[in-house]
Amino acid sequence: MIIEGLITCAASGATTPHVAALGPVVDVQLAQWTLRPFQSSRVFSTLRQSSTCVFHVIDDALAIVQLVLGETPELSFRRTALGGWIIEQACHWYELEIIAWDVAQPRSEATARLVGSGDLRPFWGWNRAKHALLEAAILISRESLIPAQQLDQQLDALTSAIEKTAGPQERRAWDLIENWRHQRATRPE
Numbered sequence: 001m002i003i004e005g006l007i008t009c010a011a012s013g014a015t016t017p018h019v020a021a022l023g024p025v026v027d028v029q030l031a032q033w034t035l036r037p038f039q040s041s042r043v044f045s046t047l048r049q050s051s052t053c054v055f056h057v058i059d060d061a062l063a064i065v066q067l068v069l070g071e072t073p074e075l076s077f078r079r080t081a082l083g084g085w086i087i088e089q090a091c092h093w094y095e096l097e098i099i100a101w102d103v104a105q106p107r108s109e110a111t112a113r114l115v116g117s118g119d120l121r122p123f124w125g126w127n128r129a130k131h132a133l134l135e136a137a138i139l140i141s142r143e144s145l146i147p148a149q150q151l152d153q154q155l156d157a158l159t160s161a162i163e164k165t166a167g168p169q170e171r172r173a174w175d176l177i178e179n180w181r182h183q184r185a186t187r188p189e
Helices: 042-049 061-068 128-141 148-165 168-186
Strands: 005-009 018-022 033-035 052-057 077-079 085-087 092-102 109-119
Touching (some): 005 042, 005 085, 018 042, 033 092, 052 085, 061 168, 128 148
Antiparallel strands (some): 005 018, 005 052, 092 109
């Protein structure tokens, strides 16, 4: 199954981590991990330099949307004993070490082993608005793979969940998405 969250990774000697939304393939026990970054991504190039990363389960949909839109969310970090970067706003973290790469396809596969984990706070949970924002972020991250009309239709279908169940943070995230859509619609082709 795929679990959605945020990953932190850093090149050797970096003073801050690179943070990205990522959905690794995991087993139910979270013992087997397969990361699938595109070879054109910064996550891929950073993980090829340093074979460790930290995956985070997070219930902050705003941070996920901000990252996908290229904005910097307000996150704070601390280091693990092994040198990874933990997002302090996360619920759970899993430190991983890459043990094998398959780079035969543009979307690479990195097999990782779990080397550490921790719980930071209880998982608040997901309501329909948070789920809709996660889906919207995934759609936006695949903008180059989805025809524009289809992308707009799928984003439009998520509006009802936002209108009915969003809190202030989710409304802020949706406003960012709507602003992105407006800018996308008005940019020259």
